[in-house]
Amino acid sequence: MEQALKPIGTRLVVNRRGSTVWDVRTTAGRYAVKVGRPVPETDEHPGQDWTGVAPAREAAILQSLQAFSVYGTWEYGTWNVQPWHAGTDLYELWKPHRSGEIGIAFDLTPALACATKIASLHDSGWVHGDIQPAHCIVGADNTAAIIDLALAQGGLLPNTLEFPYPGCLVHYESPEISRSILETGTAVPTTASDVYAFGASLFISATGWRHVEYPDDAPRAVQRKAVATVPHRPVTIPGMFGKLVEAMLSPVPGDRPTSHEVCSILACAIDAAG
Structure with a gap:
């Protein structure tokens, strides 16, 4: 893989629990290189094998969406290479609002750009399944990318x-997803659970607070029980933006x-503020 890319610069971005990601610069362009491996069981966390397969699965999904990605195997799992998406995630982008550095009126254009990408993914027949602020990347020209599709559901894969x-990360799970994981060990993500996760992402990016209160060091099962049973903050x-987030965080998926409605309401809020 290294010989094929011929990097002129590399930067380690993530190295945690079965996933390592590099930002790799080459003469041909800039790429994200992801390497997965199984996670052994510890006293704090159960073991998991899916992290070793995740990079290859993500690459196959990107290929089905007509996006460039290649993948392969290594001694302990799989890897993929895909274009790097330069930009800032929603949480970092709205930091000045949370710190009080600027007024309360949010620039919702980045949120609309992300919502449009999510709606387009849903139109393609896929559900993301892991929406969080770090996966909503906004470029300098307010173009957006929704990254990390390894857990997406919808199409046929090998x-x-x-x-x-x-x-997914419990901070953004919907009540029905957390409930199903607790009861069965798995769940079926839907467009409605994606909308909830995006609402929770908007909420934490705007306020700094998780959508449901639980101790920072609580075990994951305790976190999920809170999401499944405790009303959101x-x-x-x-x-209009606050009313939209309230609706996105409804405990009833059908409500x-x-x-697409999220996109329409954000567009209306932008027009009204304009």
């Missing part, structure tokens, strides 16, 4: 790349707006 959906974001 059996060797499939594994039961393990849930009050949405204090003002105006949430669709991803």
Whole structure:
């Protein structure tokens, strides 16, 4: 892989629990290189094998979406190479709002750009399954990319790349996803659970608070029980934007707006503020 890319610069981005990601610069362009491996069981965390398969699965999904990606295997798992998406994630982008450095009126253009990408993914027949602020990347010209598709569900993939959906980062799980993971060990993500996750992402990016309160060091099962049973924090974001986030965080999947409705309401809020 290194010989094929011929890197002129590399930067380690992530190295945790079965996943390592590099930002790799070459004369031909800039790429994300992801390497996966199984995670052994510890006293704090159960073991998991799917992390070794995840890079290859993500690459196959990107290929099905007509996006460039290649993948292969190594001694302990799989790897992929895909274009690097330069930009800033939503949480970092809205940091000045949370710190009080600027006024309360949010620039919702980045949120609309991300929502449009999510709606387009849903139109293609896929559900992301792992939406979080770090996966919503906004470029300098307000173009967006929704990254990390390894847990996406919807299309046909080789059996060797499939594994039961393990849930996502609990901070952004919907109540029905957390409930199903607790009861069965897996779940079926939907467009509605994606909308909830995006609502939770908007909420934490705007306020700095998780959508449901639980101790920072709580075990994952305790976190999921809170998400499944405890009402979400009050949405204090003002105006049309706050009402949208409130609707996206509905505990009833059918009461949430669709991803296209999220786009429409954000566009209206931008027009109203304009």
